[in-house]
Amino acid sequence: MSAAAIPWVLHVDLDQFIAAVEVLRRPELAGKPVIVGGRGDPTERAVVSTASYEARAFGVGSGMPLRIAARKAPDAVILPVDAPAYTAASDEVMATLRAQPGAVVQVLGWDEAFVGITTEDPEAYARSIQAAVLERTRLHCSVGIGDTLVRAKNATDFGKPQGRFRLTAENWIEVMGARPTQALWGVGSKISKRLAGHGIRTVAELAAADPDALAAEFGPKMGPWYRQLGRGDGSATVDDTPWVARGHGRETTFQQDLTDRADIERAARELIAQVLEAVAAEGRPVIGVGLKVRYAPFITKTLVHKIETTYDRDTVSAEILALVDRIEPDRAIRLLGVRAEMQMPDEARDDHTPTRSGW
DNA sequence: TCTGGGGTCCTAGGACCC
DNA sequence: TCTGGGGTCCTAGGACCC
Numbered sequence: 001m002s003a004a005a006i007p008w009v010l011h012v013d014l015d016q017f018i019a020a021v022e023v024l025r026r027p028e029l030a031g032k033p034v035i036v037g038g039r040g041d042p043t044e045r046a047v048v049s050t051a052s053y054e055a056r057a058f059g060v061g062s063g064m065p066l067r068i069a070a071r072k073a074p075d076a077v078i079l080p081v082d083a084p085a086y087t088a089a090s091d092e093v094m095a096t097l098r099a100q101p102g103a104v105v106q107v108l109g110w111d112e113a114f115v116g117i118t119t120e121d122p123e124a125y126a127r128s129i130q131a132a133v134l135e136r137t138r139l140h141c142s143v144g145i146g147d148t149l150v151r152a153k154n155a156t157d158f159g160k161p162q163g164r165f166r167l168t169a170e171n172w173i174e175v176m177g178a179r180p181t182q183a184l185w186g187v188g189s190k191i192s193k194r195l196a197g198h199g200i201r202t203v204a205e206l207a208a209a210d211p212d213a214l215a216a217e218f219g220p221k222m223g224p225w226y227r228q229l230g231r232g233d234g235s236a237t238v239d240d241t242p243w244v245a246r247g248h249g250r251e252t253t254f255q256q257d258l259t260d261r262a263d264i265e266r267a268a269r270e271l272i273a274q275v276l277e278a279v280a281a282e283g284r285p286v287i288g289v290g291l292k293v294r295y296a297p298f299i300t301k302t303l304v305h306k307i308e309t310t311y312d313r314d315t316v317s318a319e320i321l322a323l324v325d326r327i328e329p330d331r332a333i334r335l336l337g338v339r340a341e342m343q344m345p346d347e348a349r350d351d352h353t354p355t356r357s358g359w
Numbered sequence: 360t361c362t363g364g365g366g367t368c369c370t371a372g373g374a375c376c377c
Numbered sequence: 378t379c380t381g382g383g384g385t386c387c388t389a390g391g392a393c394c395c
Contacts, residue, residue: 037363081363110395188393249364251364335364337364
């Protein structure tokens with residue numbers, strides 16, 4: 001008996017994407033521990049973007065300070081981040097996905113996307129996607145298959161590397177129920193701790209939690225949303241509406257903490273120039289500015305300021321510099337970030353663009 | 360161990376208005 | 378003098394993701 005053709009959500013996730021792209025252009029690195037991060041200098045303040053599976057065997061993972069990673073895997077090859085190369089590779093992967101018959105593609109990042117497809121055999125469709133991506137880009141990917149976005153996304157981990165895994169309402173609790181809440185997309189260390197404070201430690205416990213208690217703890221939107229996550233429920237619609245950026249920002253961490261006002265202002269002006277360039281490329285006016293300051297050792301403050309809608313670079317620049325003036329004097333600065341919020345186009349202003357709560 | 364850089368979204372609280 | 382309730386806007390901060 002053959003299954004009926006019904007809508008499925010596939011979550012396509014490239015395996016060790018950044019490291020894989022680097023190995024493709026340096027074949028001699030195949031099979032070696034490879035770490036990509038920062039400027040490739042482990043003595044600098046930077047973190048790991050991606051580690052190859054060989055490097056992960058030493059306990060190296062994304063987000064880890066490069067210095068620590070180099071200590072854990074002393075023989076690893078450490079490479080600088082080359083964003084344009086990854087963007088180019090990513091574009092090819094996404095184009096391959098869009099070329100699949102019947103596929104609706106929602107890009108989530110450099111190395112992952114949802115694919116909506118109506119089929120009677122999602123595993124076969126997933127295999128054909130993997131073959132097409134491998135043929136065109138020489139990159140391997142894993143595919144999660146689900147009856148909702150959340151289930152497809154969570155399924156991928158079980159298929160890694162190069163495999164497939166299906167999570168539906170039928171097996172969700174059986175597979176995910178005993179796992180810690182932090183395994184869920186959208187539940188990090190802080191939220192999982194707050195959940196634990198209510199006796200909620202596993203996915204199954206979250207799925208059965210009292211919605212009112214969650215709303216009281218996390219607010220009217222996030223409370224119910226976390227419970228939904230625990231159940232794997234939510235939208236099953238892959239949305240291919242093109243992404244529209246809300247704003248652009250640039251930030252930089254200083255290798256040595258800054259104390260001199262002239263140095264700080266110079267750094268700010270440089271970031272402002274980059275942000276203005278990114279904003280100008282969008283052709284939309286600026287409606288707000290922001291400044292992020294990290295005082296040593298690790299205290300982050302943000303300042304935001306709504307402004308009159310404007311295309312004028314000097315105005316935006318002056319508004320940001322006014323925020324820079326509010327930086328506390330006599331404190332060492334570790335990081336400076338500058339941001340500009342842009343007006344959204346009319347057609348994207350309603351709930352057309354995907355949002356987190358849309359899940 | 361010591362924590363990047365690009366983003367998005369949500370919440371709380373104060374100001375202000377009716 | 379003491380003071381409700383609803384709404385909106387803005388700022389600051391927090392959390393999360395890749």
